[in-house]
Ligand SMILES: Nc1ncnc2c1ncn2[C@@H]1O[C@H](COP(=O)(O)OP(=O)(O)OP(=O)(O)O)[C@@H](O)[C@H]1O
């Protein structure tokens with residue numbers, strides 16, 4: 001008999017943990033959820049963890065990550081967590097409603113499920129499942145459940161908490177909601193939170209989602225977010241990732257777009273050990289539009305993987321993907337952009353572009369566009385490039401008296417700026433612009449990780465962009 | 471100011487400059503003419519420090535210093551400027567921040583405080599006025615989508631912002647209509663001082679009607695084969711380079 005693979009050890013441990021904690025995990029579940037959990041566990045038993053034998057995982061190897069013996073946190077933090085201690089908001093003119101997950105559990109300043117005067121509901125998913133199960137039931141696992149990926153099933157089986165947001169028909173959430181995921185543990189943990197965002201007809205939401213680690217402890221976050229956009233709804237979504245080098249994050253987001261709804265999602269990856277973003281977008285009503293943008297700046301042995309599955313299942317739908325990355329040292333990157341245009345989905349336009357700059361010979365990128373088109377009235381374009389910094393441009397800049405180091409920074413920043421420019425919330429754009437510059441200068445610390453998280457020591461960064469400093 | 475002696479330069483094993491000598495003194499304007507592919511741009515690139523060219527032998531002295539040990543940016547900070555034959559497009563870098571960085575680097579080098587945003591904008595206005603450039607290219611990315619003529623004018627504008635001691639203008643007149651040509655020539659003349667020098671590389675005698683050179687040199691097959699006053703340009707226009715080649719042999 002061949003020796004047992006490490007991922008099988010972890011897999012078996014998780015299965016037995018699920019069996020022994022099944023009642024505890026599901027103690028507050030509404031009836032509809034019980035079957036879903038058990039089914040999901042069945043799927044995981046069959047599928048196991050993704051391996052490099054799978055097409056979309058060919059260049060992302062989880063073996064090393066799965067060698068660790070992670071603990072699962074089955075209960076919320078006992079003592080109340082002092083949020084003021086965890087982060088403070090210092091971004092000028094950025095009026096946000098802050099919510100946070102602490103080691104995967106929702107922690108709140110006031111109530112675990114807040115209803116605003118305009119009917120918007122913000123809070124803990126666990127609480128929402130208890131208090132408003134009918135609303136949750138309509139959407140929970142409806143989008144993620146269809147994808148037979150072992151990690152997604154595992155999340156469905158284990159998830160006990162996460163963020164729940166509901167914006168009623170016609171309501172525009174005036175404040176940006178900022179979700180902060182904080183990991184703060186002394187042991188190696190696996191966190192599997194689950195988020196559900198429901199947007200009513202013609203409603204509008206801006207959501208900023210930060211993944212934050214507070215120490216150098218290894219961790220494995222397997223998070224699933226489902227977002228439903230009813231007719232005419234608009235979401236502006238940002239995911240900012242700046243985790244420590246021993247962390248693993250698999251972030252699967254499902255966006256379901258009804259007629260005339262609009263999605264804009266931005267994946268901003270500044271640091272992390274292994275980060276995989278899976279964005280599943282289903283355009284299921286005419287005139288729905290999706291923008292999926294990403295920027296990744298990796299170095300050392302970091303690995304980033306962006307997967308986009310753009311599913312044009314209704315006619316007259318449009319999508320636009322732009323991912324740009326800079327990889328230094330031995331960093332590696334993957335981009336798989338799959339565009340599917342279903343039969344009878346006519347008058348489609350779907351664009352995709354992935355551009356990479358490799359700063360060393362050891363950095364690598366695997367970029368693969370995949371177009372699957374069954375309709376004939378389709379405008380589609382895709383392109384992937386992997387290159388170096390433009391030597392002619394470097395020479396031109398240096399010939400004006402700008403040193404080589406700064407000339408390189410200027411070019412890298414300019415490359416990244418094409419994505420940053422598309423951030424429509426001005427104070428957020430300025431802040432991210434700042435973080436990107438710090439990252440390119442190699443000055444980004446873990447305490448900078450979240451958009452709004454400014455630790456006491458951190459000096460305020462000037463918002464007046466002085467290129468002579470970049 | 472600039473003294474080049476017996477310069478041999480090659481790229482990828484191919485010798486391009488084959489023993490070139492040139493003396494440029496303060497206050498002078500030199501014109502370099504010569505057929506395509508004879509090494510004019512190579513000479514300009516080597517003076518500003520482009521690393522892909524290999525200097526096999528000879529020397530380049532600038533203000534009494536050997537240029538060989540200086541990096542591209544150091545030469546720029548020491549006052550050498552190249553107006554590129556093919557200005558490079560840099561998407562995403564705005565003209566304003568690019569120039570502001572450059573100007574402030576020059577100031578830092580001279581021990582001056584950086585200009586504030588407002589001071590910098592005022593300086594830009596002043597220099598635009600000086601060389602009578604009215605079109606606004608400064609809020610765009612560096613050279614991106616600029617027309618051929620706009621790119622050339624933008625080189626002159628950068629020169630006006632940096633006020634170099636030694637300006638080398640590589641075919642800055644090529645592709646310009648007559649009005650733009652006057653703008654470029656005007657810029658060069660306005661920026662001229664007794665302390666600086668200009669080397670214009672050109673194919674057209676026409677430019678030299680506006681920028682009056684003290685010397686005209688013919689660069690042929692990697693060497694300067696003839697030097698003279700501004701009347702040499704007229705003679706070349708009339709007789710072509712073949713005449714010189716015949717004369718030489
Ligand atoms: N990077 C390079 N690799 C190989 N050969 C080169 C390179 N750069 C220039 N050359 C060659 O060197 C020679 C001189 O080129 P250069 O650009 O200096 O000519 P020029 O006199 O400026 O011509 P033009 O009037 O057309 O601008 C040419 O034969 C050119 O092909």
Ligand SMILES: [Mg+2]
Pocket residue numbers: 510511512555640641
């Ligand atoms: Mg040339």
